[in-house]
Amino acid sequence: MADASRSTVINQTGTRRRERGHGRTRYPFGFRQGKVDRSLSTPMVSVISLVLLGVVLVIHTLIAAVMTRFFRIRLKTQWGSVIYALLLIPLVLGVTTLVFFGVLGISGGLTLGTPSLLGLAIGMPLALGFTIDVLYIPSPDEYELPETR
Incomplete structure (x- = not known):
């Protein structure tokens, strides 16, 4: 059985790996639960x-x-x-x-x-x-x- 203190993390290459942590999934690039954090993105030039x-x-x-x-x-x-x-x-x-x-x-x-x-x-x-x-x-x-x- 898998250890309960480990969580799945998506690294920058897009592959999943197991990591010890708080038991929650960490999302890269400003994504959190399927939503994009707009504060991290830069505005587009018109x-x-x-x-x-x-x-x-x-x-x-x-x-x-x-x-x-x-x-x-x-x-x-x-x-x-x-x-x-x-x-x-x-x-x-x-x-x-x-x-x-x-x-x-x-x-x-x-x-x-x-x-x-x-x-x-x-x-x-x-x-x-x-x-x-x-x-x-x-x-x-x-x-x-x-x-x-």
Whole structure:
């Protein structure tokens, strides 16, 4: 006969085993007597949150590309445009990130940490915008500008 002080436990692989304990069945993953404990589950991200995140990324990439182009056209030195691109563009993207995710609150359901959000909303658009401007748009030297009076 089986010992009365042992109980059946389902381990993480889904197999049953006998364990000494309080004489009750222990359920893994937040299940208790067939019911799911909702406090252990994370909320799902809605489709609209992902679409709005994509819109923010496109807007940030456009801002980074246009600002990089502006600095390349206006500044006479090569390193001046790089320094301004690495200092001013992240500042502008940081402010717009605070507006989109803080004031407007479009991050519903997204559980991004600070480093992930900074990398996703500032780092990636900065790299994409700079790459688009440098590789895919002709150099400012190829354009003829009208003479100033």
